[in-house]
Amino acid sequence: MRRSNEPIAWSLFGAGGMLLAFVGPGLIVVTGLLLGVLLADQPASVYESLLRWLSHPLGKLLMLSVVALSLYHTCHRLYHATHDLHLRAPNALMLVLFYGGATVLSGITAVVLWSIGA
Template structure:
């Protein structure tokens, strides 16, 4: 019995796995790390549960200038932006606003720009 389904033996290469991996990493970071950061910086410190001196300028700069601190700051700024811009790009398509390649370039350019600015910011601290 012959199937009516055709399997493309030479599919065109796609860049979607790159964007989906950044989308997934950004969504995971935003869902798991951002709430803890907001809880600590936006609730526990102002309420006095955590001593404000623990987050003094000198201590924060000392943390930010370590490699783990630098990666934390870059990831906190860059990954959720990749997630958001991927959502915007595909959300426009879902809303029947077909912006084509230009929309894709603009969305991912914004995410890349924020990522580069985060890296520059961290290196300016050194």
């Protein structure tokens, strides 16, 4: 029997699901309410703070974890939703589209994060 990649996909989905359950609502309040409304009058200070945070390796790692695991979590669910909704397409294409998409976007984020403060 061929080895399945499902355990890897499910682990990333599970980790992302747990992360989103634990900090997802808070994160949305931070960008929506803190950055969008309450600190809207001091963009320079917010920029300096976030630049300092994302210049630190630990800050980069935290940000990349949030982004990548959220991507794998949501793309896993969306991939299975296409099946539930009977959107028929070659499975290999869908795998590349959803898991490949999550991987490419995570890679781009990693490269961008790497460039900050360098």
